[in-house]
Amino acid sequence: MTRVAIAPDSFKGTLGAAAAAEALAAGWRSVRPDDELLTVPLADGGEGTLEALGHDLPATCWRSAQVTGPDGRPVDAAWLLLPDGTAVVEMARAAGLPLMERPDPLGATTRGLGQLLAAVVADPAVHRVMLTLGGSATTDGGTGALAALGARFLDADGAPLPPGGGALSRLDRVDLAGLVPPPAGGVQCLVDVTAPLLGPLGAAVQFGPQKGADPAQVAELDAALSRLADLLGGDREAPGAGAAGGTAYGFAVCWGAEFVSGAQAVAAAAGLDEALRGAALVVTGEGQFDAQSLRGKVVGDLVERAHRAAVPVAVVAGRVVAAEGLPVTRALSLTDLAGSVDGAMGDPAHWLAVAGEHLAREWSVTT
Template structure:
């Protein structure tokens, strides 16, 4: 029989590829004659490159030296898929872990623009998938757009310094020298529905996660409103507030579309093709709960598998569902239950994922 192992990452403990291999090892130990296909997935945030690099044969890793969110140099990798799609992970150039300490007003997306400049200059690139999770910035993408040739000017005609805080002095925008997007367009992979502005927007909802105090949140929201007044575009679009408004900036200036990260990664990885003819698909994540079924990796996979009649087993660090709740999955296994404690499961997740894979394979043998 054919089994597809397609988990998300177990955030903070194990990446999706390592998780998939652990579950597959446990299954193969019990049923060595089965065809086990590992297909790690992601939601369009951190970990997307590793997942697609594993899943897509003949994909090519590339890299560029760029500025980090505080201006220090970093080397940022990107991935070129065989169909000419470049996958660019914003966190590689402007992620929060690249800062020694948060800088909500000054952190810049400039390195993302430098990375994109290198990407679109590659003759093999036809379109860009831009993943937006894990950013350190709230500058509306202006740093990146500046690196691509846009100019954000104050009343005296001087270019603004980096960071979202400087947008309070924005007077006009000059896009005449902006590098054009690739011919196949740009898709921003988002897993949030936040608008650009307001309490649920880029600064209001996510600014505190990037170190912004309440007065800084208010200042950044006002600054982003000033940017929206100058650029136009749809500030209310669901997802416009992703990555500190970077999604909005690229939609307004580069015509980028917003797409579900989980759906885009699944499509690029060939999940539907992998499910064809499968007897079971095993997925997983750190915590499986009601939110898991609402647009995340596991929820998207459950929907796809349901359309093809393939049963789904979920392996999660913790399974948190209301007692008696009906789940659209064949089986749900908790690593915490297998290990006997949260600490035990988190201390060696690969071991317990292997145990879970073995358990599922034994159960399958009983039902066959």
């Protein structure tokens, strides 16, 4: 009997990581039913993190709260309580771009994220918060969320600012006296970008256009975030401070959050290193595998961990681009198996199962 760890990322746009892991496992099991398979779905700390970490947890670990969405409409936002007391919160569930009926780069708010975090920290079982920052609709420096947690962002007349990053240009004073404290175990912001808060590589310039901002609005938001930084202080140049429209910056300054690699934090929380111990092979996967995959992404972090554990790596991807010379034992393309991109994307679960069968047969021959 062979122990095999199956630890893919999501195949974005087609299949989540948990479903991808199950499909690969089903294919492998059809050829080698006696092997011990450990499914460890992974994520980069953005959308899909809850599913990756909660795929085999009981329903009691899943919680939810109704909050204000980024455009003011109510949304139901789920969060996850891990057995060790870590609350996993996806910003996209409360302030994600897909929740918007239409883009509103100046007015979109993180208020719902703060409402969700208020419910999270009120739970006595929560010791630590892991906050994933991918997929946001906002560029307000996290001020909407912090306001929902008790901070006050005031104009020159002492009135609270309206929602959205555009209003920060009128910011005159910040009052943190009523801010709800973070949990005792602290807060991690999972980031997959190295953007600072401001400037040509910052939150507004780099990501504002993705949220609907035109050039004039990008300049307005950058200036507004600069005004916020002038009043809050903190490290506006910190790599990752610009994540989620500056939400990472706001929570670092006001809640003492630390920035961590999303891929590394999810792998640690999912128990990837434990799954690799004693494994003869690890199978991972993603939408496209190429040299970029090894630079800070899910597959790259997995390859590093597998090499430290002396476990060979097989990669299954929608497309494999120039895998020669990359440090993996096998790279298998779903497009090649299906005969076309459309075929692979039309039924990814089927072709992942086929890939699992192929790898299991190859393993039987090799061993």
